[in-house]
Each structure stands twice: as structure tokens, then as C-alpha cells.
Amino acid sequence: MKLISIIIFTVIVITIQAADILPGSTLLPSNSNSKWSSPNNTFSLSFLQLDPTNQNTYFAAISYNNIPIWIAGANINGGAVDSSGALRFLTNGDLQLTNGNSSDVVWSSRTANRGVSLALVDDNGNLVLRNGSGSSLWSSFDNPTDTIVPSQSFSIDHVLRSGVYSFRLRNNGNLSLLWNNSIIYYNSGLNSSANVNLTSPSLRMQPIGILSLFDPSLSNPLNVVYSSDYADEGNILRFLKLDADGNLRIYSSTQGSGTQSVRWAALTDQCQVFGYCGNFGVCSYNETGPACGCPSLNFELTDLNDSRKGCKRKVDLSNCPSNATMLQLDHAKFLTYPPELSEQIFSAGISACRFNCLVNGACVASTSLADGTGMCYIKQPNFVSGYQASTLPSTSFLKICGPSMPNPSVVSETVQEKKRGRVPGWVVALVVVASLLGLILLEGGLWWWCFRNNSKFASLSSQYALLEYASGAPVQFTFKELQRATKGFKEKLGAGGFGAVYRAVLANRSVAAVKQLEGIEQGEKQFRMEVATISSTHHLNLVRLIGFCSEGRHRLLVYEFMKNCSLDKFLFSEDHLSGRLLNWEQRFNIALGTARGITYLHEECRDCIVHCDIKPENILLDENYTAKVSDFGLAKLINPKDHRHRTLTSHVRGTRGYLAPEWLANLPITSKSDVYSYGMVLLEIVSGKRNFEVSEETNRKKCSLWAYEEFERGNMEAIMDKKLSNQEIDMEQVIRAIQVSFWCIQEQPSQRPTMGKVVQMLEGIFEIDQPPAPRAAEGSFAGAILNASSTSALSTFAASAPAPSSSSSFQTVGFQSSASAMNVERQSSSLLHSEIK
Numbered sequence: 055m056k057l058i059s060i061i062i063f064t065v066i067v068i069t070i071q072a073a074d075i076l077p078g079s080t081l082l083p084s085n086s087n088s089k090w091s092s093p094n095n096t097f098s099l100s101f102l103q104l105d106p107t108n109q110n111t112y113f114a115a116i117s118y119n120n121i122p123i124w125i126a127g128a129n130i131n132g133g134a135v136d137s138s139g140a141l142r143f144l145t146n147g148d149l150q151l152t153n154g155n156s157s158d159v160v161w162s163s164r165t166a167n168r169g170v171s172l173a174l175v176d177d178n179g180n181l182v183l184r185n186g187s188g189s190s191l192w193s194s195f196d197n198p199t200d201t202i203v204p205s206q207s208f209s210i211d212h213v214l215r216s217g218v219y220s221f222r223l224r225n226n227g228n229l230s231l232l233w234n235n236s237i238i239y240y241n242s243g244l245n246s247s248a249n250v251n252l253t254s255p256s257l258r259m260q261p262i263g264i265l266s267l268f269d270p271s272l273s274n275p276l277n278v279v280y281s282s283d284y285a286d287e288g289n290i291l292r293f294l295k296l297d298a299d300g301n302l303r304i305y306s307s308t309q310g311s312g313t314q315s316v317r318w319a320a321l322t323d324q325c326q327v328f329g330y331c332g333n334f335g336v337c338s339y340n341e342t343g344p345a346c347g348c349p350s351l352n353f354e355l356t357d358l359n360d361s362r363k364g365c366k367r368k369v370d371l372s373n374c375p376s377n378a379t380m381l382q383l384d385h386a387k388f389l390t391y392p393p394e395l396s397e398q399i400f401s402a403g404i405s406a407c408r409f410n411c412l413v414n415g416a417c418v419a420s421t422s423l424a425d426g427t428g429m430c431y432i433k434q435p436n437f438v439s440g441y442q443a444s445t446l447p448s449t450s451f452l453k454i455c456g457p458s459m460p461n462p463s464v465v466s467e468t469v470q471e472k473k474r475g476r477v478p479g480w481v482v483a484l485v486v487v488a489s490l491l492g493l494i495l496l497e498g499g500l501w502w503w504c505f506r507n508n509s510k511f512a513s514l515s516s517q518y519a520l521l522e523y524a525s526g527a528p529v530q531f532t533f534k535e536l537q538r539a540t541k542g543f544k545e546k547l548g549a550g551g552f553g554a555v556y557r558a559v560l561a562n563r564s565v566a567a568v569k570q571l572e573g574i575e576q577g578e579k580q581f582r583m584e585v586a587t588i589s590s591t592h593h594l595n596l597v598r599l600i601g602f603c604s605e606g607r608h609r610l611l612v613y614e615f616m617k618n619c620s621l622d623k624f625l626f627s628e629d630h631l632s633g634r635l636l637n638w639e640q641r642f643n644i645a646l647g648t649a650r651g652i653t654y655l656h657e658e659c660r661d662c663i664v665h666c667d668i669k670p671e672n673i674l675l676d677e678n679y680t681a682k683v684s685d686f687g688l689a690k691l692i693n694p695k696d697h698r699h700r701t702l703t704s705h706v707r708g709t710r711g712y713l714a715p716e717w718l719a720n721l722p723i724t725s726k727s728d729v730y731s732y733g734m735v736l737l738e739i740v741s742g743k744r745n746f747e748v749s750e751e752t753n754r755k756k757c758s759l760w761a762y763e764e765f766e767r768g769n770m771e772a773i774m775d776k777k778l779s780n781q782e783i784d785m786e787q788v789i790r791a792i793q794v795s796f797w798c799i800q801e802q803p804s805q806r807p808t809m810g811k812v813v814q815m816l817e818g819i820f821e822i823d824q825p826p827a828p829r830a831a832e833g834s835f836a837g838a839i840l841n842a843s844s845t846s847a848l849s850t851f852a853a854s855a856p857a858p859s860s861s862s863s864f865q866t867v868g869f870q871s872s873a874s875a876m877n878v879e880r881q882s883s884s885l886l887h888s889e890i891k
């Protein structure tokens with residue numbers, strides 16, 4: 055009897071040790087084995103060293119794989135203690151973090167004398183303090199720091215904080231990111247046409263990677279954000295975190311890996327985060343990511359060890375009341391967000407914008423938009439946050455004392471210009487005379503040639519035009535001509551990633567498609583160079599560029615017209631009326647043609663082109679259902695230099711699902727990234743389903759993953775599009791296509807075949823090996839690139855919600871990004887609107 059009771063007692067003690075924490079317990083940083091774990095050891099509360107530069111600071115944190123999801127006292131005073139610290143669960147029921155001796159309380163749960171008798175970390179990662187009858191009197195889920203994990207409910211009373219930044223949910227369902235509790239630099243709201251009245255909204259991270267909004271007035275949760283790996287298999291924890299750089303991200307971490315990968319970010323453009331570079335700091339992009347600097351040599355870094363702390367004037371303005379001047383910053387803006395926005399905005403020319411600030415004693419800086427609106431923003435508060443990039447269509451001014459001293463790189467440029475300007479007078483005279491002589495000779499020659507052939511000037515011009523067509527050189531149109539040809543841009547054919555497409559009838563009666571490019575902030579010369587590259591790229595499976603127009607702000611491209619529309623209309627359209635359905639032979643030829651077109655871009659033409667946006671929408675079909683790849687070469691056009699982070703990622707927003715994993719990991723984008731996208735398209739051609747679709751039919755898994763499982767089982771018929779079921783089909787081709795698609799969507803770029811190889815595999819020239827699982831290396835790939843502490847190097851990628859599958863039980867409401875508060879963001883926002891359909 056006694057033995058039995060001892061055994062029972064031991065069992066109870068053991069279970070208590072595993073989960074429950076009794077009053078009187080203490081955690082110490084010095085003992086790295088001391089931790090309070092959840093019953094199945096997924097989460098634990100212990101002291102962690104999170105500051106790599108200071109080995110003597112410890113944080114009492116709940117962690118998953120050593121990734122902290124909650125830190126005691128983080129939002130009050132940082133919560134750092136040294137090796138003499140302790141976390142005590144006192145007998146009066148209070149949980150206290152102390153530093154040094156026990157009277158130095160860093161943080162407390164404030165639950166003393168309220169009947170708390172038990173603490174525990176549960177399997178969801180929640181630290182709960184309970185009284186005798188099991189009621190929770192305090193929990194870490196109700197007092198979040200910077201992270202939300204699945205099963206944690208985030209309501210309007212909660213706030214995530216990270217330094218000066220905070221994240222809140224508003225009772226209208228808006229998600230807001232704030233700087234210093236005042237400036238709203240990100241506000242993503244419910245689509246107003248959804249017209250919902252929320253009573254007590256709460257945000258939850260679903261384990262499969264969807265951030266959803268719950269409310270009693272909603273029958274189904276609204277899906278706000280999809281992580282890029284949503285519904286992927288594996289023991290993955292997905293969590294929402296407000297990072298120290300002010301960006302809100304979703305991370306994935308595979309159990310046991312100890313690493314985390316970014317799967318979504320609220321702001322694609324890190325430089326749009328207010329105050330990212332501190333006061334007077336200027337954010338820009340270098341090869342590795344966002345970087346902070348000072349506006350000019352009139353400023354110096356506040357903290358030489360941390361460029362994000364901002365800059366200060368070398369000479370204070372108060373020391374030169376009458377000698378203040380304006381420093382001019384080209385292609386720069388000072389971020390303006392509400393509630394600041396309404397303060398001082400007016401329409402004024404660029405010099406008026408400068409002058410108004412100079413004479414206004416309260417003004418420290420101004421920004422003049424060069425986007426045609428002529429808006430001028432006067433900055434009165436003493437905190438200004440700068441952004442400089444060659445693509446920004448704005449000029450800014452900053453009040454300084456004394457003469458402006460531009461940053462070195464700018465200085466060297468102006469010196470060069472001056473040198474160039476100082477050409478001796480006699481050289482100029484000689485050049486002028488020589489040019490004049492040359493012109494006279496040329497004209498004389500022309501006249502002689504015309505008379506000799508006894509032809510009129512008109513025929514000369516038409517011959518010239520003929521020559522242009524024949525040589526494949528692009529024809530230059532005037533904007534007026536294209537306006538006439540499109541009947542004033544009336545008949546819209548569609549809206550692609552780079553702007554709307556209109557039907558046009560050219561002077562020679564041929565029908566063409568005119569693409570009105572949006573957001574090209576590029577110089578005339580570069581534009582012409584890119585147009586030359588695109589138009590010199592001829593292939594049966596590429597849409598041909600006929601001409602272009604570059605006039606003032608207008609940039610248009612004229613393409614050959616495709617009678618049938620894009621591939622997606624045939625694959626996914628609900629109305630598969632007669633003729634709309636592509637048979638297998640057509641599909642296979644389209645797959646092969648597309649592969650040949652991309653191969654040409656990658657391997658055979660002079661300037662190799664990475665397409666960057668292969669998707670069914672960009673594969674057009676002519677009257678014979680020949681595949682023609684469109685929109686190639688444009689990624690480069692819209693994205694002149696190294697601003698890949700900004701422009702391209704915002705451009706690819708709506709087309710996730712086709713994006714190779716390296717986009718998310720901020721790795722180099724190569725032709726293998728196109729191979730990945732092609733693989734997804736190929737799978738869609740076979741299955742007739744979007745690769746990211748999740749439905750009952752796909753066993754509630756992402757279509758591409760489900761397809762691989764069926765493939766492993768040898769169940770090819772299940773993968774095949776049901777609409778083809780009553781047709782005669784070459785199963786050998788189908789199997790080849792399926793195998794090729796899985797090779798193309800391998801996580802590791804090196805494992806993917808080249809496009810040339812893809813063509814050969816499809817043609818059956820190659821024996822195809824059994825492809826490994828596309829995501830076999832889940833976690834190991836992305837995880838190797840990003841680790842827990844390197845937030846500043848994180849990619850600034852954002853993916854938007856994909857088109858929901860019709861059979862999904864989730865209700866999806868479009869959230870619109872409003873990170874682009876200023877008109878300056880014309881580029882990314884217009885892309886956004888056109889991309890998400």
C-alpha cells in the first residue's frame with residue numbers, strides 16, 4: 055500500500071515537473087539546463103543570450119527551437135539581465151524577473167496575492183498563471199511582446215512592440231504599423247466593398263500559414279495574408295513578428311532546425327519604414343539591401359557604430375540664423391505619412407518648394423514631387439526620414455548652415471562633369487565646322503541620289519520604312535499616332551504586369567497590341583537600348599515587338615496581335631465552352647513551344663534575358679494555338695540597376711505560386727528561377743489547376759505537393775485534368791511532362807535542369823530519372839540563408855493573397871496595401887492593382 059502510494063506520488067511529481075511550475079520555483083541564467091518546458095517540449099521558458107555583442111546579457115524568453123516568441127519585460131525596459139538575474143515564481147503568486155539582488159525587479163506579472171497557485175507553459179507556447187480553480191489570471195498570449203504564434207488571439211487591446219515601432223489591430227479590421235505611437239507608415243484595411251461591421255475583431259495565425267481575421271459578425275474568417283509556404287507539409291511553426299527594423303513578417307521554422315525563413319513581409323520596400331535610418335538618416339539600397347547614410351557631409355552619424363541611429367548637423371541651425379541654405383537632394387524624398395500628411399501640402403514648382411522652406415522658420419525640409427502633380431511637402435517636425443533612389447521622381451531640400459557639401463560619390467560626378475565642360479574653345483569651333491560640312495555633304499548626296507533615281511521624297515521615306523521592317527528594327531511611333539491607332543486607348547485587351555494593353559489598328563491596317571508602360575522612370579537612352587534588345591530577339595515562340603513610342607512621360611510598346619488570348623483563360627476559365635478546351639496534343643505543343651521560347655531567351659540570343667515572370671498569363675496563343683511568350687525583357691526595363699529588392703519584388707506581388715524560392719531568400723535570380731516558374735506552368739497545363747490551389751480534390755494540400763504524392767503512387771490519371779478524361783491521350787507524353795515539371799520545381803536551383811535540357815526531355819530525347827520530392831529539403835535551403843539574428847539582411851519580400859480556390863471554405867477579402875501613401879509610389883501601386891486580379 056505504502057509502495058503504491060509512493061509510486062503514485064512519484065508519478066505525480068514527475069508529471070508536475072514536466073509541465074506545471076509551483077510557487078517557489080526559480081530559473082537562473084547561470085544554469086543553462088534550467089528551463090520550464092511545455093508537456094511535449096515544443097516550447098520552453100528559459101534564459102537566452104540573444105545579444106551576440108554582449109555575452110553577459112540574458113533574457114527570460116519562451117522559445118521554440120531557441121527562437122524567442124515572448125520575452126519577459128521586453129516592452130517595458132528591454133528585459134535584459136546579467137548572470138546574476140533570476141526569474142522567480144514567488145509564493146504570493148507573482149512572477150518576477152530580477153537583476154542582481156531580489157529588490158531590483160526588472161519585470162513582474164503583477165499577480166501577487168490574487169490566488170495564483172500554478173504556472174505552466176502549454177503546448178501552444180502560452181505561459182499561464184492559474185488560480186486554484188484553474189482560471190487563468192495572467193498569460194503571455196494576453197501580454198505579447200513582438201510575436202504572434204498559432205492559437206494566440208490578437209485583439210484590438212493588444213499591441214506588438216519592437217523598439218520605437220508597434221503593430222495594432224483596429225476595430226475596423228485595419229492592420230496598422232506605427233512609429234513612436236504616432237506616424238502610421240503601414241495601414242492595410244478591409245476592402246470597403248466587403249462592407250463588414252466588426253464587433254470584436256481578432257487576428258490569428260493559422261498553423262497552415264494564413265493570417266486570418268475573426269469576428270462574431272463574420273460567418274467565416276477573412277484571410278488577410280498568405281505566407282508563401284502556406285499549406286506546405288511538415289512540422290512547421292509559422293509566426294508573425296514585428297522586427298526591430300519596423301517591418302512585420304511571417305516566418306516559418308521547421309521543428310528542430312533552429313532556423314527561420316521569411317515567408318511574407320508587410321512592406322516590400324524597407325526604405326518605406328518611417329525612421330528606419332533615424333532622424334535625418336537617408337535610406338537607400340546597395341547590393342546587399344537597405345543601407346543608411348547621411349544626406350551630405352554637412353551631417354555626421356549620431357552613433358558611428360550604428361548607422362540606423364540617424365545623423366546630426368555638424369553646425370546647428372541656431373548658430374546661423376541668417377545664413378541658412380538649402381541642401382538639394384536629387385531623387386530623394388522625405389517620408390510623409392498620416393497624421394503628418396495633412397500638415398503642409400500644396401502645389402508649387404520645385405524652386406518655390408525650396409524657397410518656401412527656406413523662409414519658413416519652422417520648416418526643416420521639403421520634398422517636391424516630379425511626377426506631374428507638382429506637389430510640395432513641407433516638413434515641420436524635427437524628425438525627418440529620408441529615402442534616396444535613382445527611381446524616385448522627386449527632389450528634396452534640407453535646411454543646413456553654410457554651403458552644402460555633397461556626399462563624395464556625388465562630388466566626383468560633378469568634378470567629372472566640370473572637366474568635361476572645360477573643353478578648349480578651338481576644339482568646339484572645329485567640331486561645329488566639321489559637322490556643318492558633313493551635313494552639307496550628306497544632304498547634297500541625298501539630293502543627288504533622289505534625282506538620279508527620279509523618285510519623290512515620299513517614296514524615299516517609304517523605302518526607308520520598308521528597310522526598317524525588313525531589318526527587324528523597331529518602328530518609332532509618335533504618341534499621337536498610337537492614340538489614333540487605339541482610338542484614344544479605348545479597347546482594352548487586358549492589364550498585364552507592366553501596364554494596360556490596348557487593341558490598335560496601325561496605318562498599314564494590321565492589328566497590333568499596344569502596351570502602355572507604367573512606372574518607367576528610366577532615361578530615354580536606356581529605354582531605347584532595352585527596346586533594341588527586345589526587338590532583336592526573334593523566335594517563333596516569342597511575341598514580336600513591332601515598335602515603340604518614347605515621348606515625354608509616355609513609354610509604349612507595340613506588339614504583334616495574338617488572336618487567341620493567354621493560356622490561363624483556356625486552363626482555368628470556368629466556361630469551357632466548345633473550342634475553349636485545349637486537347638492534350640495542343641497542350642503538349644504549347645508546353646514544348648513555351649520551353650523553346652524560354653530556351654531561346656536563356657541560351658541562344660545575344661544578350662541573355664531572364665524573364666522573371668513566367669506564368670500562364672504571359673503565354674499568349676496565336677490563331678494556330680502556337681505558344682508565344684510575352685513580356686520578356688521588361689523586368690530589366692522597369693528595374694534599371696540594382697533595385698531588385700524594390701521594384702521587382704513589388705512587381706511580382708500577385709504572381710506568387712510561380713516564384714522560385716530564391717526570390718524569398720534574397721538570393722541571385724538566375725535563369726534557373728525561370729525554370730522553376732516554367733515547371734509550375736507545365737504542371738498546370740497537365741492538371742488544369744493552379745499550382746497553389748488548395749481544395750478537397752487536392753486533399754486540402756497545395757496542388758503541386760498533392761500532385762507529387764499522386765505521382766509517387768503512380769496515379770497519373772488523378773493528376774491529369776478531368777476535362778480531358780474522354781479524350782485520346784498519349785500517356786507517355788503525360789508522364790514525361792509530369793516528371794519534367796517536378797524536376798523544374800526543385801527547391802535547389804542547381805538540381806533544376808536548364809531550359810535546353812527541358813526541351814530535350816519533353817521531346818523524349820533523354821531518359822528522365824525519377825524526380826525527387828520538390829520540397830524534400832524543406833527548411834534546410836531557406837534556413838541556411840537566414841538565421842534568427844540577421845534581421846537587417848532579410849529580404850524585403852511580400853507576397854499577396856493568391857486567388858482563392860472556389861472550393862475553399864475560407865472567405866477571402868482583398869486587403870489593400872497603403873504603404874504607398876504618397877503619389878511617388880505610383881509605380882509599385884499601379885503594378886499592384888494590375889497584378890492582383
Ligand SMILES: *[C@@H]1O[C@H](CO)[C@@H](O)[C@H](O)[C@H]1NC(C)=O
Pocket residue numbers: 154155156157158
Ligand atoms: C540590493 O541592491 C541595492 C542597490 O543595488 C542595495 O541598496 C541593497 O542593499 C541590496 N540588497 C541586498 C539584500 O543585497
Ligand SMILES: *[C@@H]1O[C@H](CO)[C@@H](O)[C@H](O)[C@H]1NC(C)=O
Pocket residue numbers: 094096177178
Ligand atoms: C505538441 O503539442 C502541440 C499542441 O497539441 C502539437 O501541435 C504539436 O504537434 C506537439 N508537438 C510534438 C512534438 O508532439
Ligand SMILES: *[C@@H]1O[C@H](CO)[C@@H](O)[C@H](O)[C@H]1NC(C)=O
Pocket residue numbers: 169185186187188189
Ligand atoms: C479563480 O478566478 C476566478 C475568476 O477570477 C474566480 O471566479 C474563482 O473564484 C477563482 N478561484 C479561486 C480558487 O480563487
Ligand SMILES: *[C@@H]1O[C@H](CO)[C@@H](O)[C@H](O)[C@H]1NC(C)=O
Pocket residue numbers: 234437
Ligand atoms: C516620440 O513621441 C514622444 C511624445 O509622444 C516625443 O516626446 C518623442 O520625442 C518622440 N520621439 C522621437 C524620436 O521623436
Ligand SMILES: *[C@@H]1O[C@H](CO)[C@@H](O)[C@H](O)[C@H]1NC(C)=O
Pocket residue numbers: 224226228241242243244870871872
Ligand atoms: C484603413 O485602411 C485603409 C487603407 O487600406 C485606409 O484607407 C483607411 O483610412 C483606414 N482606416 C482607418 C480608420 O485608419
Ligand SMILES: *[C@@H]1O[C@H](CO)[C@@H](O)[C@H](O)[C@H]1NC(C)=O
Pocket residue numbers: 249250251
Ligand atoms: C454598419 O454600421 C453602420 C452604422 O453603425 C450602418 O450604417 C451600416 O448599415 C452597417 N453595415 C452593415 C453591413 O451592417
Ligand SMILES: *[C@@H]1O[C@H](CO)[C@@H](O)[C@H](O)[C@H]1NC(C)=O
Pocket residue numbers: 340341342343344345346361
Ligand atoms: C550595404 O549596406 C550594409 C548596411 O549599411 C553594409 O553592411 C554593407 O557592407 C553594404 N554593402 C556594400 C556592398 O556596400
Ligand SMILES: *[C@@H]1O[C@H](CO)[C@@H](O)[C@H](O)[C@H]1NC(C)=O
Pocket residue numbers: 357358359
Ligand atoms: C563603437 O565600437 C567600439 C569598438 O567596438 C567601441 O570601442 C566604442 O566605444 C563604440 N562607440 C560607441 C559610441 O558605442
Ligand SMILES: *[C@@H]1O[C@H](CO)[C@@H](O)[C@H](O)[C@H]1NC(C)=O
Pocket residue numbers: 373374375376377
Ligand atoms: C554669414 O555669412 C557671412 C559671409 O558668408 C559671414 O560673414 C557671417 O559671419 C555669417 N553669419 C553667421 C551668423 O554665421
Ligand SMILES: *[C@@H]1O[C@H](CO)[C@@H](O)[C@H](O)[C@H]1NC(C)=O
Pocket residue numbers: 245246247248867868869870
Ligand atoms: C473588393 O472586393 C470586391 C468584391 O469582393 C472585388 O471585386 C474588388 O476587386 C476588391 N477590391 C480590392 C482592392 O481588393
